Amino acid sequence: MRIAQSGGVRAAALVILGTGLAACAGVPALGGRAPGPPAPGAVLYACDDGSRITATYRMVEGMDTARLQVGRQTLDLRATRAASGVRYAAERGLAPDTGVVWWTRGAEAMLMDMPLDDTFRPGDETLRTTCREVPR
Numbered sequence: 001m002r003i004a005q006s007g008g009v010r011a012a013a014l015v016i017l018g019t020g021l022a023a024c025a026g027v028p029a030l031g032g033r034a035p036g037p038p039a040p041g042a043v044l045y046a047c048d049d050g051s052r053i054t055a056t057y058r059m060v061e062g063m064d065t066a067r068l069q070v071g072r073q074t075l076d077l078r079a080t081r082a083a084s085g086v087r088y089a090a091e092r093g094l095a096p097d098t099g100v101v102w103w104t105r106g107a108e109a110m111l112m113d114m115p116l117d118d119t120f121r122p123g124d125e126t127l128r129t130t131c132r133e134v135p136r
Helices: 007-025
Strands: 041-047 052-060 063-070 073-080 086-090 098-105 108-115 126-133
Touching: 052 108, 063 086, 063 098, 073 098
Parallel strands: none
Antiparallel strands: 041 052, 041 126, 052 063, 063 073, 073 086, 086 098, 098 108, 108 126
16 A cells, blocks of 8 residues: 655654654754763853852763862762763762762753762752753
């Protein structure tokens, strides 16, 4: 059986195919920055709680790292496994007895506290704030 195709159906199929190929290649289909490690250098983020965080990304001993300037505190984090985006973590956090997680995906990031005890499981982090990259 043959199905007739109109120009609109072909155009829609090409858009879907192109979007799928862009996703497979790690290229954003509709603009923006592809998820993955940010380019080396300093990036300023504006956060929902009114704070501003400067993250400096660099490679140290073959590992992606992030140095966060949060208020008067400087935190050094290392990349860890993430299902999506790039997750950085450190055992020294912003509050006593907590670690910190900085999870980036494209131009967005989340700052989270991480409990430091033997009951911790991934997903037990507490969201502190969400942030968005400030365009240069």
